[in-house]
Amino acid sequence: MEAVIEVKGMAHSFGDEAVLKDINMEIGRGEIYGLLGPSGAGKTTLVKMIVGIMEADTGEAWVEGVKMPSLEQMRKVGYMAQSDALYSELSARENLEFFASIYGLKSRKRKERIEDVMRVVGLTEHMDKPVRNYSGGMKRRLSLAIALLHEPDVLILDEPTVGIDPVLRQSIWAELYRWKDKGGSIIVTTHVMDEADKCDRLAMLRDGYVIASGTPIELKQQADVDSIEEAFLAYGGARS
Amino acid sequence: MNVQAITVRIIRQFKRDKRSLALMLLAPLLVLTLMWLVLDGDRYEPTLAFVNVPEQMTELFKEQDVTIKKMGPTEAETALEEMKVDALIHLNQSDVNITLEGSDPSTNQAVMGAVQKAMQNAVPAQSMPFNPNFSYLHGSDELGLFDNVGPVLIGFFVFFFVFIIGGVSFLRERTQGTLERILSTPLKRWEIVTGYVSGFGLFTILQTALIAFFAIYALDVWMAGSIWYVLLISILLALTALTLGTLLSAFANNEFQMIQFIPLVIVPQVFFSGLFNLDAVASWIKMIGQIMPLTYGANALRGVMIRGEGFADIQMDVYVLLGFAASFFILNIVALKKHRKL
Numbered sequence: 001m002e003a004v005i006e007v008k009g010m011a012h013s014f015g016d017e018a019v020l021k022d023i024n025m026e027i028g029r030g031e032i033y034g035l036l037g038p039s040g041a042g043k044t045t046l047v048k049m050i051v052g053i054m055e056a057d058t059g060e061a062w063v064e065g066v067k068m069p070s071l072e073q074m075r076k077v078g079y080m081a082q083s084d085a086l087y088s089e090l091s092a093r094e095n096l097e098f099f100a101s102i103y104g105l106k107s108r109k110r111k112e113r114i115e116d117v118m119r120v121v122g123l124t125e126h127m128d129k130p131v132r133n134y135s136g137g138m139k140r141r142l143s144l145a146i147a148l149l150h151e152p153d154v155l156i157l158d159e160p161t162v163g164i165d166p167v168l169r170q171s172i173w174a175e176l177y178r179w180k181d182k183g184g185s186i187i188v189t190t191h192v193m194d195e196a197d198k199c200d201r202l203a204m205l206r207d208g209y210v211i212a213s214g215t216p217i218e219l220k221q222q223a224d225v226d227s228i229e230e231a232f233l234a235y236g237g238a239r240s
Numbered sequence: 241m242n243v244q245a246i247t248v249r250i251i252r253q254f255k256r257d258k259r260s261l262a263l264m265l266l267a268p269l270l271v272l273t274l275m276w277l278v279l280d281g282d283r284y285e286p287t288l289a290f291v292n293v294p295e296q297m298t299e300l301f302k303e304q305d306v307t308i309k310k311m312g313p314t315e316a317e318t319a320l321e322e323m324k325v326d327a328l329i330h331l332n333q334s335d336v337n338i339t340l341e342g343s344d345p346s347t348n349q350a351v352m353g354a355v356q357k358a359m360q361n362a363v364p365a366q367s368m369p370f371n372p373n374f375s376y377l378h379g380s381d382e383l384g385l386f387d388n389v390g391p392v393l394i395g396f397f398v399f400f401f402v403f404i405i406g407g408v409s410f411l412r413e414r415t416q417g418t419l420e421r422i423l424s425t426p427l428k429r430w431e432i433v434t435g436y437v438s439g440f441g442l443f444t445i446l447q448t449a450l451i452a453f454f455a456i457y458a459l460d461v462w463m464a465g466s467i468w469y470v471l472l473i474s475i476l477l478a479l480t481a482l483t484l485g486t487l488l489s490a491f492a493n494n495e496f497q498m499i500q501f502i503p504l505v506i507v508p509q510v511f512f513s514g515l516f517n518l519d520a521v522a523s524w525i526k527m528i529g530q531i532m533p534l535t536y537g538a539n540a541l542r543g544v545m546i547r548g549e550g551f552a553d554i555q556m557d558v559y560v561l562l563g564f565a566a567s568f569f570i571l572n573i574v575a576l577k578k579h580r581k582l
Contacts, residue, residue, distance in 0.1 A: 053579060101245035102245050
């Protein structure tokens with residue numbers, strides 16, 4: 001398997017608090033990789049390091065064979081932050097135009113992509129509404145649309161489905177599968193266990209370590225349980 | 241391309257945030273007008289104390305808009321010190337001595353005007369010499385107070401409002417997560433700072449021009465030099481304020497903390513920039529002013545507006561302001577390293 005994203009020996013502390021202790025992982029092409037763990041487990045910190053907007057104390061993150069941070073690789077990554085980083089005074093279209101213009105998308109292509117991604121997240125009719133008037137779920141979807149905008153090879157989504165209703169959640173996952181089928185690699189962080197089942201592979205994060213990793217089926221079999229939730233508790237030592 | 245993206249976005253945000261735009265454009269005019277009302281009010285009718293003034297001369301003054309009080313020498317001096325009269329006219333043999341109270345420039349002007357008019361009437365009619373000696377109890381025969389502080393106020397308001405609005409909007413970029421978001425794109429750090437400066441620069445030039453034109457043409461502040469130099473200096477001050485504001489916003493976690501920089505950064509500059517006379521203070525206190533951008537801006541603005549100085553006289557101030565703006569600009573780029581190494 002060709003590794004698109006590699007994380008090697010990553011450790012990081014905020015002051016005295018060690019958030020990541022020794023993280024190693026490889027994510028292949030066309031793979032949806034889930035980072036599962038309770039809030040505060042360091043999921044966001046880890047993905048920020050892969051994106052290149054945070055530097056780890058030790059360890060490295062590589063994207064397609066180039067060490068991050070790299071401005072060239074940032075072009076290949078689509079990042080959706082945990083908090084909706086949107087300009088609330090501007091309309092959805094203006095937000096998208098801003099990011100499109102940063103990625104150098106030109107007039108016709110830009111218009112096309114903006115309409116495409118807004119259709120995917122089901123916001124076409126709210127295109128010219130100021131983001132201030134958006135609901136929480138709509139903002140999440142717009143953030144996802146921005147991450148998809150420049151057709152990146154790698155998607156890094158930090159809690160993408162928080163505050164999104166089940167129907168839309170289904171449609172977002174359908175889009176992620178389409179993306180994966182086109183050869184895209186996706187990292188998704190979540191603390192929702194039933195979402196973890198939809199990933200190709202999972203890493204369970206706890207106390208700064210990957211306590212278990214593998215496909216959802218493997219994880220459940222090894223722990224001899226029926227659900228990811230139970231598996232997580234089992235690996236976390238709750239059963240022992 | 242990238243710079244333009246930021247510039248266009250900032251212009252759009254400004255159009256959307258009408259309140260900030262209104263604050264930036266109109267609040268300075270309001271405050272400037274209020275100060276103008278306070279400092280440059282209607283023509284004042286002075287009260288004069290006459291000591292040993294002959295009847296002929298008193299008649300000349302009665303035609304003027306003044307109140308005359310005849311007093312003895314001691315009584316008159318006490319009245320002057322207690323500000324019950326504005327000036328004392330004392331005839332000593334053939335010498336006319338006029339002592340002005342002097343603490344209020346507009347009052348001084350009123351007294352001088354009355355004396356001059358009386359003089360004009362006197363010279364052709366009388367053969368007696370009427371060549372008064374002026375002296376001041378306080379102050380001197382400076383210009384009007386607003387003429388004196390107006391140039392400093394123009395610089396101050398430009399600095400103040402650009403500092404606050406620039407700082408807060410960069411701060412918001414950080415707190416709402418968009419700074420981190422755009423740092424996850426291939427945008428370079430210098431492009432972000434340059435985009436900010438050029439996006440804000442546009443509104444800053446508008447604001448600066450409006451303040452300067454309003455002060456000079458509507459409020460009729462003393463203007464001896466070129467309006468273009470006034471604009472040049474104000475724009476440099478605004479650039480300095482913008483880059484300093486965005487830089488300091490890194491040390492604030494919310495808008496309130498940004499506002500807290502006002503007493504720290506803005507108010508001291510008011511005291512040391514020349515708004516208040518610093519001739520009497522110790523030289524080490526005067527040195528504090530040397531590290532403040534407003535000192536140089538105010539000095540140059542005063543030079544141009546009051547003394548009609550040209551570029552040769554103000555170039556030092558211009559270079560220092562350029563130096564401030566350039567250093568803050570670079571420090572901004574360096575400060576962004578905290579978020580992303582590249």
